[in-house]
Amino acid sequence: MVGMNGESGSPHRWGAGGGAPQLGVVIGGSFKNGLTVRLDTARSVEAIQVGNFVVVEGDENRYFSTIADLELQLTDSALAADPPPISSSFLRAALAGTHTYATAEVRPSLMLEGTDDLVAGGGPKPVRTIPMHFAILREAAGEDFDVVFGAEGDGKFALGSPLTMDHPIPLDLARFVERSNGVFGQSGTGKSVLTRLLLCGVIKSERASALVFDMHSEYAWQKEGEGGSRLRGLRELFGSRVAVYSLDARDQGRQALDGTLQIGLNQIEPGDVELLADELNLTPTFAATSFSLQQRFQERWIERLLAMDGDAVKDFCAQSGANQGAVDALKQKLNLLTNLPYIVPNQGTSVIDEIVLRLQRKGHVVLQFGRHSRLLDYMLVANILTRRIHRAYTDQVLKYDQSGDAADRPHPLTIVLEEAHKFLSPAVARQTIFGTIAREMRKYSVTLLVVDQRPSGIDAEVMSQLGTKITGLLTEEHDIDAVLTGVAGRSHLRGVLASLETKQQCLVLGHAIPMPMVLRTRAYDEAFFAAMGGRAKPATPAERDAQKRAALADIYGEE
Amino acid sequence: MRIGEVIETSTVGFWAESERLHQLPPLGALVAVALPDGATLYGVVAFGQTAGVDAGRRAVRRGTDQVFDGAIYDQHPELLRILRTTFQAITVGYAGPDGRARHHLPPWPPPLHYSVQECDRATVAAFTEAPGYFAILAASEGEVAAEQLLAAHIRCVYDRRGRDTAWLNAAGQQVARLLKRDYDRLLTVLEAIDPGVEKYEVQSTKYELGGAANGSGGENGRAGKNGYGDVPF
CATH class of the missing domain: 3.40.50.300 (P-loop containing nucleotide triphosphate hydrolases)
Incomplete structure (x- = not known):
């Protein structure tokens, strides 16, 4: 944990990332498509999972990244056509690293500039560049999580921990x-x-x-x-x-x-009913109908509608130009609401x-x-x-x-x-x-x-x-x-x-x-x-x- | 132990004549020449042969129905004079007076007529610790194909190092790195050194052969199938 807490008050510089295990080295990539990292042969690719939070140590910056993809590579296509005998673990071990290897696609999300002083509040920024060839990819250490996500505390609520280690990641x-x-x-x-x-x-x-x-x-x-x-x-x-x-x-x-x-019927507005169109199986005309009802009777529109008899409906339709069938249908559907125990007239x-x-x-x-x-x-x-x-x-x-x-x-x-x-x-x-x-x-x-x-x-x-x-x-x-x-x-x-x-x-x-x-x-x-x-x-x-x-x-x- | 004398020398390797007829280090063995300044030059045996001292004369058949194999040498003691065993070594590095092994060519070839020694286990272990010199063997263009030479050398050293599996794995990887452009040649080497395949029980450490030098021929029992005691000269 070299200098992450900036004891001396000088701008932050880092050491080997708290001794976190090295995973591989950058061998290519682009800003747009992410970095290609050749994974170390000493570690099985199966130990690395897509989505893992990792760190690339550039010369100037530290890049906080995610493993986006893993790929198996062959240097010689002949190997694919004629794989070594399955019984020989020696051959497989000898070929690993030179003829067969794995690469990871790594997406840098944030970077910490070497000159950033963490004590002064200079935190990670969005990436704007990429590291050079052979920059080292390593596992993230606890301090990296702290730098990026902050420590749990005031206003920071830990929702969980990364898959690779037990370290709280706060929102x-x-x-x-x-x-x-x-x-x-x-x-x-x-x-x-x-x-x-x-x-x-x-x-x-x-x-x-x-x-x-x-x-x-x-x-x-x-x-x-x-x-x-x-x-x-x-x-x-x-x-x-x-x-x-x-x-x-x-x-x-x-x-x-x-x-x-x-809930009082007087509290229900046409908009509320509109939302229930599916549940009440309403026809598309109900919106116009209910709005004209509300215009006429204001907040008591449902109560008045439900109280209407045949003649009253005819009168209303004559006056408002609403379709009688639609009003009848709406009346029938809204009647369902009055059966709900928590609905009261007023x-x-x-x-x-x-x-x-x-x-x-x-x-x-x-x-x-x-x-x-x-x-x-x-x-x-x-x-x-x-x-x-x-x-x-x-x-x-x-x-x-x-x-x-x-x-x-x-x-x-x-x-x-x-x-x-x-x-x-x-x-x-x-x-x-x-x-x-x-x-x-x-x-x-x-x-x-x-x-x-x-x-x-x-x-x-x-x-x-x-x-x-x-x-x-x-x-x-x-x-x-x-x-x-x-x-x-x-x-x-x-x-x-x-x-x-x-x-x-x-x-x-x-x-x-x-x-x-x-x-x-x-x-x-x-x-x-x-x-x-x-x-x-x-x-x-x-x-x-x-x-x-x-x-x-x-x-x-x-x- | 002195096993020969440098009779032809160059920057990339040397020829030596064996002390005794038919007695030469096995293919791939590590040999050393102590230099006058206290340094030691190391070579890997890349070729060996026994022929007439006079290059113009070819050997002729000497066996009969009753006398053959080792017995021929008893019948014809003059053979020890007119035949000789020579071997070629490829220089793979040297150690300065400080003893540190360097896996590259020394500045000068070994002096003519200096002694060629066989390396003991400790010396082999020290010099072969890192397989950096394999590149020199892989690039050799002698009578023996480079992959055969590499395989023979790795088998010798593996044995000399007391069947050091970790070293063998590292050696396998180094060979894979050197021959990465030629999968077929690589496979030849790897299959030849695969410890899982018990096909090479060549006792590379027992290269002190029986044979004509002490007149016992093939009868002393030490020259087995892989020895040279029954070579018909």
């Missing part, structure tokens, strides 16, 4: 919450654990508030994970800092909820406002759906609530812009959205509030954490706006394309992505990490809970009450 949470992010991966690749980890990091660091639309009621309290392990919930880890609401009144008896959410905005207020006061909210876990419920409620949040945050930013008072500055909010392709598909992304948030709400401090297994179903424009993408194994071509849209060095990442293991491995790329990196995901276990400052066991009912009172006092002030 920069400040950058993470700046933009919308995505967690992708096929079913069973650990999206839900990754999302939990990220939420824990965000909540612990207090960089942003989190609102979780918890379709399967799994985030708040502990839930049995795969393989019978218990995944501790956010409420258990962070206590009253995480408020839990439910759409299902029956949850109240089982768990200590902070409130039950009900509802004030008190609970929704309470949720928004909690979020603005740096609290976190998990909204459970209980038994109402159909997509219809999820989409309707998420959309209504988010619309409200959008309005509140937009107002607050305008207020802050006018006053310039730091107290008015909105606290960043990140909204966790599962099954995101339903909200952000190309067909609806331009209209729904989620599309708007994904595209432009960064300015208003609201971002999305999109969780989905089919990224190809998400609008390309939204995908391109995602700052950090964390993805488990994807095998479908379209999904891989979607995730890697707009990423440099796509072709090699494609190979990396398709070769991830199904469990506990993810590729992180984007805004919150200096260079794309394959990680072994951190375990969501007792050690992690301890690191998050979680309690050893769930709170007793008495404690829960106390927490609830404390939380309410926190919001509404002391009684």
Whole structure:
């Protein structure tokens, strides 16, 4: 570890990279296509994996790179036609290195100039050059990871460690919450654990508030994970800092909820219904119809529509020019909504406002759906609530812009959205509030954490706006394309992505990490809970009450 | 041990005449000439022959139904005078008075009539530690094909070094490097030195042959299949 910490205060120079094993030497390459490295014969090529983080030591600079490809080479084509006898290990050993060898394609991502003084804050920069012939490729040492990714600490949350060694690789949470992010991966690749980890990091660091639309009621309290392990919930880890609401009144008896959410028909807008077109099987004319209804009856449009008899419909159509068949059909479909237990004819905005207020006061909210876990419920409620949040945050930013008072500055909010392709598909992304948030709400401090297994179903424009993408194994071509849209060095990442293991491995790329990196995901276990400052066991009912009172006092002030 | 005397010398190698008829180091063996300045010159035996002292006269058949092989020498003691055994060595390096081995040609050829010694195990081990001098053998253009010479030398040294597998592997790689443009020749060498193939039990260390010099011919039992005791001269 020569001089990495710059003890003398002089500009940083390095030694042999902490004695990390040498892998090979650069024998060619280009800036555009990456470096070709002839791997040392002494090491089996099988010890090196695509996606590994490696370091090339140039004369002037140190290049932080990724193994993009591995290739077997022959100096003599005769060898391919007439391979040595399979029984002779001696012959194979003799030919290794001169007639047979392996090369690696190495992609430099970042470089550290020799004159950079790490102490003075000169960190790695994007590569602008390449090293000369015979520069040494070596394995990355712990210090290299620290130089590139920074050490775990304030605002730096370790999401996992590289595959080659046990060394925490942190995300920069400040950058993470700046933009919308995505967690992708096929079913069973650990999206839900990754999302939990990220939420824990965000909540612990207090960089942003989190609102979780918890379709399967799994985030708040502990839930049995795969393989019978218990995944501790956010409420258990962070206590009253995480408020839990439910759409299902029956949850109240089982768990200590902070409130039950009900939706009034008066809170539903044509846009919300539009999002449900698929679920309700609506015809394309419904949009025009519902807008003219809303124009006429304002917020009570659904209630009035449902109350219409045949004559009233005829009257309305005569006046508004709407198609009678369409109105009838819409009426029939919307009637389904009134059967939902959490829908009431008229509802004030008190609970929704309470949720928004909690979020603005740096609290976190998990909204459970209980038994109402159909997509219809999820989409309707998420959309209504988010619309409200959008309005509140937009107002607050305008207020802050006018006053310039730091107290008015909105606290960043990140909204966790599962099954995101339903909200952000190309067909609806331009209209729904989620599309708007994904595209432009960064300015208003609201971002999305999109969780989905089919990224190809998400609008390309939204995908391109995602700052950090964390993805488990994807095998479908379209999904891989979607995730890697707009990423440099796509072709090699494609190979990396398709070769991830199904469990506990993810590729992180984007805004919150200096260079794309394959990680072994951190375990969501007792050690992690301890690191998050979680309690050893769930709170007793008495404690829960106390927490609830404390939380309410926190919001509404002391009684 | 003195085994011969330099009778023809040049920068790239030398010829030596054996002390005794039919007694010469095996192909590929390392031999040394102690130089007057304290340095030692090393060569690899690249060729050997036994012929009449008079180059113009060819040997003639001397055996009969009753007298043949070694017995011929007993019958014709004058053969020891009119025949001689010579061998050629290719110079592969030298060691200065400091003893450090150098794997390149010495500045001067060995002096004529100086003694040629066989190298003991320690000397062989020291000089062959690094296979840098193989290039000289690989480039040789003598009577013996370079790949045969290389293979013979590697077998000799491997044996002399007490079947040093690590050295053999390094030697194999060095040969592969030298012959990388000619896979067929390379394969010839590698197959000849492959320790997995038990086809060469040539005892390169036992090159002190029996034979005509002590008059015992092929009857002393030391000249086996690979010895030279039964060579019909």
